[in-house]
Amino acid sequence: MEIPARILKRMGFKADSQGVIDRFIQVNGSWEDHLQHTRNFILKAVANKQITNLAVFGSGWCLDLPLDELTGMAERIQLYDLVHPPQVLHSLRRYNNVDAVAADITGGAVIRAYETVKEFRKQGKKISPAEICQVVFKPAVVPDYVISLNLYSQIGELITGYLERHMPYTRDETGRITSLLQQSHLQLLTPGRSCLITDFREYNYNQDGTVSETTDTVRFPLPLSANTETWEWQFDPEGGYKPGKKTVLKVLAIEL
Numbered sequence: 001m002e003i004p005a006r007i008l009k010r011m012g013f014k015a016d017s018q019g020v021i022d023r024f025i026q027v028n029g030s031w032e033d034h035l036q037h038t039r040n041f042i043l044k045a046v047a048n049k050q051i052t053n054l055a056v057f058g059s060g061w062c063l064d065l066p067l068d069e070l071t072g073m074a075e076r077i078q079l080y081d082l083v084h085p086p087q088v089l090h091s092l093r094r095y096n097n098v099d100a101v102a103a104d105i106t107g108g109a110v111i112r113a114y115e116t117v118k119e120f121r122k123q124g125k126k127i128s129p130a131e132i133c134q135v136v137f138k139p140a141v142v143p144d145y146v147i148s149l150n151l152y153s154q155i156g157e158l159i160t161g162y163l164e165r166h167m168p169y170t171r172d173e174t175g176r177i178t179s180l181l182q183q184s185h186l187q188l189l190t191p192g193r194s195c196l197i198t199d200f201r202e203y204n205y206n207q208d209g210t211v212s213e214t215t216d217t218v219r220f221p222l223p224l225s226a227n228t229e230t231w232e233w234q235f236d237p238e239g240g241y242k243p244g245k246k247t248v249l250k251v252l253a254i255e256l
Contacts, residue, residue, distance in 0.1 A: 002102045002103060002104075003082060003102075003104055003110055003111055007110075007111065007114050008082060008083060008110075010114070011110065011113070011114060011158055011159075011162045012158050012161065012162065013082050013083050013110075013158055014083060016083075016158060017060065017061075017083040017085060018085075020060060020061060021061055021085070023235075023236065023240070023241070024061070024063060026238060026240060027234070027235075027236065027237060027238060030234040030235075030237050031063070031233065031234065031235075033231070033233075033234070034064070034231065034232075034233035034234070034249075034251060035063055035064045037229070037231045037251070037253070038064040038065075038149075038150070038197050038251075038253070039064060039065070039066040041195070041197065041229055041253040042065070042066055042070075042147055042195065042197075043066055043069055043070075045147075045195040045227070045255045046070065046073055046074075046145060046147075046195075047073075049073075049145060049193075051073060051074040051075070051144055051145045052074070052075045052076065052144050053074070053075070053076050053077075053078065053141050053142065053143045053144055053145075054070060054073075054074035054076070054077045054078070054143060054144075054145050054146075054147070055077075055078045055080060055139055055141070055143035055145070055146045055147070056077065056078070056079050056080065056146075056147045056149055057080050057081075057105050057146065057147070057148045057149065057151055057185075057188065058080070058081060058105065058148060058149045058150060058151030058154075059079035059080065059081050059084070059088075059100070059149060060081055060083075060085075060088075060149070060150075061085055061087075061088060062079070062088055062091075064149060064150060064197070065147075065149060067095070067098065071095050071097055071098060074097070074145070075097060076097045076098075076099070076141075077095075077097060077098045077099070078099050078101050078139065078140075078141055078143065079092075079098065079099065079100045079101065080101045080103050080105055080139065081100075081101075081102070081103075081105075082102065082103070082104060082105070082110065083102075084100045084102060088100070101139075101140065103137070103139070103140075104137070105137050105151070105155070105185070105188075106133070106137060106155060106156075106159070106181050106184070106185075107133075107134075107135035107136050107137040107138075107184060108135045108137075109132050109133050109135075109156075109159055109177070109181060110159060112131070112132045113132055113159045113162055113163055114162070116132065116163070116167070117162065117163065117166045117167060120166070120167050121166075126167060126168070126169070128173075129173055129174075129176040129177040129180060130180065132159075132177055132180075133177055133180035133181055133184060136184050136187050136188070137184070137185075137188060139188075143193075144193060145193050145194065146188060146189055146190065146193065146194040146195075147194070147195055147196075147197075148185065148188075148189060148194070148195070148196040148197070148198070149197055150197055150198060150199070151185070151198070152182055152185060152196060152198035152218065152222075153198045153199050153200065153217035153218055155178070155181045155182060155185055156174075156177050156178035156181040156182070156219075157178070159177065159181070160174035160175075160177050160178060163177070175219060178219045179219035179220045180220075182218065182219055182220035183220045186220070186222075186223070189256050190256075191256050192256070193256075194255075194256040195253065195254065195255045195256060196222070196253070196254050196256065197251065197252070197253045197254075198217075198218065198222075198251065198252060199217050199233060199235075199249035199250060199251050199252075200216065200217055200218045200222075200250055200251070200252050201214065201215065201216055201217060201249070201250040202214070202215045202216075202217055202235075202247065202248075202249055202250075203247070203248045203249075203250070204242055204245040204246070204247055205245060205246040205247075205248065206244075206245065207244065207246075212245060213245075217249075222252065222254060223254075223256065225254045225255055225256060226255075227254070227255035228252060228253065228254045228255070229252075229253045230250060230251060230252050230253070231250075231251050231253075232248050232249070232250060232251070233248065233249040233250075233251050234248060235247045235248060235249045
């Protein structure tokens with residue numbers, strides 16, 4: 001289901017999308033090692049596979065997606081995200097087998113969170129995390145290979161942030177929402193026909209190089225796999241994301 005633009009704006013999805021490209025520009029090349037690791041892992045994962053429909057969940061700005069190569073490896077590619085930047089939509093015109101699909105990959109949790117806030121303001125009613133996360137997303141075109149692209153750790157972030165700003169949800173409750181959304185997302189990834197790239201831990205460093213804070217960003221554990229890679233993403237070496245701190249993300253790539 002496509003979410004109305006006004007709701008995406010109110011919940012912060014439009015600003016978040018713009019914030020990604022703004023930070024990419026601000027860090028002046030610091031992301032390139034992470035982006036190249038991601039592209040390389042994807043290409044190795046899909047190599048020598050016969051793919052009719054390739055789905056990419058969380059395509060965003062396509063910075064980490066080797067789209068030129070993938071268009072020659074799959075008959076059709078569907079890029080799924082809530083927000084497709086106009087610049088990306090323009091760039092996709094040169095491909096005749098790529099479709100950008102505006103969709104809520106959470107299965108409707110975005111609109112349910114928005115409606116929950118409206119209901120709470122009117123009647124003071126607060127629904128449970130399970131009610132917000134009750135539906136698994138079903139893509140319009142059934143894929144025979146899926147790439148989950150730097151989405152897993154972030155899938156509940158803006159939803160829970162919106163709920164926390166407007167309703168008395170506890171951190172345990174919003175953490176449960178994130179866990180349920182991550183668990184549901186894994187159901188979209190067919191074993192043997194999927195790969196996933198996500199950060200799983202955030203490190204914040206002081207100016208003297210000491211670690212000031214470490215945060216796990218994955219709530220629902222990922223399955224074991226014989227094909228995994230890890231690397232560091234120099235997410236914010238300038239201290240703009242968390243003032244005065246250098247932020248590094250530990251990334252896991254896994255072929256399911």
